[in-house]
Amino acid sequence: MRGANQSSVSEFLLLGLSRQPQQQLLFVLFLSMYLATVLGNVLILLAISTDSRLHTPMYFFLGNLSFVDISFSSTTVPKMLTNHILRRQTISYSGCLTQMYFLFMFVDMDNFLLAVMAYDRFVAVCHPLHYTTKMTPQLCVLLVAGSWVIANLNVLLHTLLMARLSFCADNTIAHFFCDVLPLLKLSCSDTYINDIVILTEGALITITPFVCTLISYICITCAVLRVPSTKGKWKAFSTCGSHLAVVSLYYGTIIAVFFNPLSSHSAETDTAATVMYTVVTPMLNPFIYSLRNKDLKGALRTMIGRKRFPT
Template sequence: MSGTNQSSVSEFLLLGLSRQPQQQHLLFVFFLSMYLATVLGNLLIILAVSIDSRLHTPMYFFLSNLSFVDICFSSTTVPKMLANHILGTQTISFCGCFTQMYFVFMFVDMDNFLLAVMAYDRFVAMCHPLHYTAKMTHQLCALLVAGLWVVANLNVLLHTLLMARLSFCADNAIPHFFCDVTPLLKLSCSDTHLNEVIILSEGALVMITPFLCILASYMHITCTVLRVPSTKGRWKAFSTCGSHLAVKDTTATVLYTVVTPMLNPFIYSLRNRYLKGALKKVVGRVVVSV
């Protein structure tokens, strides 16, 4: 990567969210608490799905993959920020910055892709229940997830290689707590027109397509649910889907990178008696072993 880039900048400065010492201490405690809750909550979901045979279905297979992605997603940004705070530094190496950017946006893509696949899974389950088992086979689910990983990596690799061709000559201060694309483009002293075109075209397509899939799936689900004669049946169906839709109600970067991965385990488990039962088993085993 450094061989392609004739940059005089060997490292970047991550300025974080605040320069006030008191605010920095509060943010450290906040992010540390959020990160620990994210890892613990998502690990519990993965364990619950793996040990409870009732949860060996496509819906929970995708959910456990989402939990894994959320752990990795938070782990690409928060530990580095916490380490910088403890060590009293703000630096990140040139290669480290690009590596962090690569994994952050790969997991962002995977998060969106998995939410779209989960929406499709609910669409098939509610709109075509008699064909659900035949359509959503274990082989198809595994191929879907594997394909999503390939697409996410290829997409982010394209943007990373385009960023690697740029030069960074003077200012190396990034006003963020991780290496984001937009601040890096502003710091570059090269022509960034190609990068911006690819971001606005291919990048936008990759981000918008999952959203449209989710929207279309839930429009069909809503129409199907509204035809259910029982009010109780309609409420049960809507509550099942509501947990999935709640994940998309986040726009700010800090919320998306820290809060959403932490909330996903609670969103998906509180309304699901099978998952709550499996989580109780996991916690019970941990308590007994201790």
């Protein structure tokens, strides 16, 4: 890789957790959240794959979201926990770029899947009679596959732009993973092109799915308001409220970190915001999206019952 030859820095120091005075408490907290993320999302995947009643577009997208959330957290948290145990905060130059690539690929996938799930709910609520003809298996696979392709191409662009930069003396990242903005601050090259691409193409990739999600839920809200049953309205608004709460949390933290001027950032606020969307949000997915769902809870009880009492 050409960037590696240009750079005199062969590794970086990740000081995000080691700089905090309550290191042991944070270690236990991060480990607990990571285990909860993996366990919760694995249970969702098992329930969806083993129960034929859940082989519908909504649960197909939910299963993909669970897989992405597991991968999302696994990109950063295990490395951080391993560094803490080994009392070592280093990550190689190539490892840093690789971590950045996969991290933001899964960020984009979360972004796209939230929009796809919102569209699925829009069709189900606003066009219920045409749901099966519109949300065909072919369309569902195409939406997910297209999301993977766009996410990889987008992150590849940013990774290649990062690889062309030089890193000279300072190799300390005040973070617990290789994030874009801390790396840009460390570079001794001109980062103008990187900044422009982040604020244009990066903003477009993030804002477009958000706008699609917002439009879908505005249409859903209008349709629900026309429902005469108060109970029906409350059920629909409760589901939308949970989804929009996570959407607000997800997009709010990303916008706070990546779409403010570089001069307004501090290590503490950036770390707190990124913890929210890299650790907390994936952990909340099983609880907010799934464990409140009657069909999914029934599938989980059936699956656990078969494990405990095999026929």
